[in-house]
Amino acid sequence: MALYVQKYGGTSVGSIERIEAVADKVKSFHDAGHQIVVAVSAMSGETNRLIGLAKGISENPTPREMDVLVSTGEQVTIALLAMALQKRGVDARSFTGWQVGIKTDSSYMKARIEDIDTSAMRKQLDGGGVVIVAGFQGIDDDNNITTLGRGGSDTTGVALAAALGADECQIYTDVDGVYTTDPRVVPAARRMDKVTFEEMLEMASLGSKVLQIRSVEFAGKYKVPLRVLSSFKEGNGTLITMEEMSSVENPVISGIAFNRDEAKLTLKGVPDVPGVASRILVPISDANIEVDMIVQNVSEDGTTDFTFTVNRSDYQKALKILNSLATELNAREATGTDDICKVSMVGVGMRSHAGVASKMFKVLADENINILAITTSEIKISVVIAEKYLELAVRALHTAFGLDAEEQAE
Amino acid sequence: MALYVQKYGGTSVGSIERIEAVADKVKSFHDAGHQIVVAVSAMSGETNRLIGLAKGISENPTPREMDVLVSTGEQVTIALLAMALQKRGVDARSFTGWQVGIKTDSSYMKARIEDIDTSAMRKQLDGGGVVIVAGFQGIDDDNNITTLGRGGSDTTGVALAAALGADECQIYTDVDGVYTTDPRVVPAARRMDKVTFEEMLEMASLGSKVLQIRSVEFAGKYKVPLRVLSSFKEGNGTLITMEEMSSVENPVISGIAFNRDEAKLTLKGVPDVPGVASRILVPISDANIEVDMIVQNVSEDGTTDFTFTVNRSDYQKALKILNSLATELNAREATGTDDICKVSMVGVGMRSHAGVASKMFKVLADENINILAITTSEIKISVVIAEKYLELAVRALHTAFGLDAEEQAE
Incomplete structure (x- = not known):
């Protein structure tokens, strides 16, 4: 019982x-x-x-x-x-x-x-x-x-x-569980029997809307085994677990998440002096705009390019702020685009496999998909690409990392 | 304040x-x-x-x-x-x-x-x-x-x-207050400035739906002055009060209530022995039928006619019970009709005016309206008449007892 x-x-x-x-x-x-x-x-x-x-x-x-x-x-x-x-x-x-x-x-x-x-x-x-x-x-x-x-x-x-x-x-x-990616984009997507809390958190934060992110955090904190199931279909769903999985169960990549709801902004040629990042981000945050990815390249000739992504609905507001910052900070130019998307590969197995990032970039390059920005965490690699490549990128990565279902789900 | x-x-x-x-x-x-x-x-x-x-x-x-x-x-x-x-x-x-x-x-x-x-x-x-x-x-x-x-x-x-x-x-x-009777039946009906709790209770129990009867009882018990007003129109409404009114304010009759939702049943020629009333009413009440008026005439030749009214929706059920009681109690006949109504005159002033009942009966007789049953209380006289006479009876009584508005309300 x-x-x-x-x-x-x-x-x-x-x-x-x-x-x-x-x-x-x-x-x-x-x-x-x-x-x-x-x-x-x-x-x-x-x-x-x-x-x-x-x-x-x-x-x-x-x-x-x-x-x-x-x-x-x-x-x-x-x-x-x-x-x-x-x-x-x-x-x-x-x-x-x-x-x-x-x-x-x-x-x-x-x-x-x-x-x-x-x-x-x-x-x-x-x-x-x-x-x-x-x-x-x-x-x-x-x-x-x-x-x-x-x-x-x-x-x-x-x-x-x-x-x-x-x-x-x-x-x-x-839905009847957590999938390796959105089945509407990749018909070969597989339901996972198990996924770790960390992976689920990354998936949720990336816009995979199966569970509310706070409830996943909460379940992780109090070590409550969480299972996602369908109300309408039979099945065991996906168990979200604290357990260490065996290496067989533990694939390098568990799933691929993506988010169309992004826009990218760049302040080019901004003088690379201490405190410049906060001088850019404080006015953005004061305007109640949430920043997602932040990328700053190494400095050349004393200036740098500062790139960040925001929710697409905040794009125009953010660009306006960035334009006035360009003058203020003596930067070369403020630019941006809102026809981008973010694709993220998530997996706890990534920790022990150095080659994931390079393999990911090669798969995208083979498809002639240009990477506009990259961020990484312990168990996640995210890239920003043009939105038109989203389906192509996700399908190619899903296949290349061995996530496709053996037999396609009906 | x-x-x-x-x-x-x-x-x-x-x-x-x-x-x-x-x-x-x-x-x-x-x-x-x-x-x-x-x-x-x-x-x-x-x-x-x-x-x-x-x-x-x-x-x-x-x-x-x-x-x-x-x-x-x-x-x-x-x-x-x-x-x-x-x-x-x-x-x-x-x-x-x-x-x-x-x-x-x-x-x-x-x-x-x-x-x-x-x-x-x-x-x-x-x-x-x-x-x-x-x-x-x-x-x-x-x-x-x-x-x-x-x-x-x-x-x-x-x-x-x-x-x-x-x-x-x-x-x-x-509605903008309590009226002497339903203005849809008697256009000359007048809004009362004041009415006593006792009168309001009788009006409410007689189907005048301005206030829920329990709330009137409650207000009377706790001596809360109650006022009925319109949400949509300006005006002082009707005050329901514990105060003794002066004799000028205190008309013999305050209002005329009526109820179409009645049916009348009679057990004719039932042997007039002690306990017969309860032998009739217990099965009725066991069937969850509420009895309103009860009339039993004086006995002649050892038998009596026992009459009561019920809600019209319970008429068929009650008649069925009465039919089997007729056999059981050795009564002559069970009869009934559901095309009746009840008309009631209410007023605390009635207590000190003996002639109200006789005047009421005369007004009805002058209109050729036959009275089928009568009950009285301290401040109320109710008669059962054929439903077709309802409007005629209420209008005639309203005029005869001086309740008509001096100028007809617009």
Whole structure:
């Protein structure tokens, strides 16, 4: 008998029929003798409907009242799922964030969980019942309703699993696991049976949207085994694990992530004096623009080229700032482009294999793909290339690094 | 400076535009220096939408989960109204039932308020802010969410007013007060400036749907002055008061209520022995049929005719029971009709005026309206007549008892 925390997202509970299907799935685990705690999101579309109501009243509604408003979405789902389980003869009981004692800080709309009181859940579990918890929400020390920010139901699931010492936190979603890359780009992409937390974190930060990055961090910190599965298909999904994998299991490269949502800016011929990087990046960050990659080449003739990437939606704003900086810093020129993308190879096995980078660059060169910038970490190599080469690059790398499925998945 | 509790119903907050209008009204009272506590219902249609979701899952959803579900409706409204007031520069703060500490018993879907903790509201009021409370909801001793039953937001308003010792509980609705009778039937019907609690209770129990009957009882019990006003029109509405009115203010008849939703059943020639009334009514009540009027004539030749009225929707069920009782009790015949209605004259002044009943019967006789049954109380006389005479009877009585407006209301 195991204790599982299962999290079902908005599309998994997006209609009465889907809530019934989730109830079937929960019941089958319960019938098998497991203790089940379910965390659910709002029915898909509901959160946006509620935000639409708020925007009808105010462009800038207060965060406290936004949280009072949007937290109703998950409360609807817990009641409906409890009813569906009760109809199946399962003793199920719903709990809102405050009822289950999910204590957070007071940062409305992006609160962090500080503590969970497990006594009410334990009582229900010990009585043989299923616990259903509203994801995404909690309360602060003054009994104000808070929410964890969008996608926060994953975090709720992981936090519940950590607090209860669950055997596994199962994240049910509309994909059946974590793939070596996006199957829509590479039909030969393979579902991974296992992936390490570090790899998953890199994949998530690179825009692979299977899991909310904070929930992966949280699971890693509290050593909660995390599994991504499909709500709609059978299968074991992908286990995200702290375990050291054997060298057989441990490929050099686990997956290839990519992100189209990037723009690249360069300040050319900027005098290479101490402090110049911060003089460039502080005004950017003051304008609330997040910087992703930063590349600075070695200095020649006392000047350097300083390159960084930002979210594509911030491109025009960043370029304007860079133009005025060019004058101010006596640089040669500010340039940029937003028809680029980032392709990243991720794998813990990379640590012990020096040749990964050179092999990656050769594969791209063989396809006549010019590399515009490079950054590396312990378990990741990212390159910026022209966006038009994205599919070609990802497919070539996927094949070259032996990630293609033996038989193409149907 | 006064402390007002204002309650706004579902149609008053049925759209973003109407919530904005309520915010204007609340702000005008706040600007005038009053302390304001607002209790709100769910936006009109929302509760039915939520019940529809539940019915999609189960014909008999558990009451506990129904309350978790439907209580979200009011939570949406409090957040939106708080935002609308904040946009107007008013310091407003929303409170759910559990946040404001509305303690109830554990009767889901029809809970009764046991206690209200006013400390959180006092803090907000003392700081010059407006308090916005979700109507209709509370929590029991085990932190389960409860609801007061449909229309319970009126009760929330009155209970808040009682707990806070408010100067007045103002119920904003889609009518501008309590009328001498339904203006759709009698165009000359007059809005009353004042009405006593006893009269209001009789009117409410007779199907005059301005206020939920439990809220009137509650207000009477805790001596909370209650005022019914329109959310959409200016005006002073109708004050429901404990005050003794002067004889000038105190007409013999205050209003005429009526109810079409009735059916009449008679067991004829039933042997008139002790206990026969209960032998008839116990099976009716066991079938969950509520009995309204009960009339038993004096006995002739050892048998009597036993007549009672029920809600029209229970007519067929009641008649079936009565038919089998007829055999069992050796009665002559069970009969009934559902094309009847009840017309009631209400007024505290009736106590000291013996001639009201006889005048009423004469007015009806002059119109050739046959009276099928009569019951009386201290401040009410009700007659059952054929439904086709309803409008004629109400108009004739309204005129005969001097209730018509001097000039017809526009």
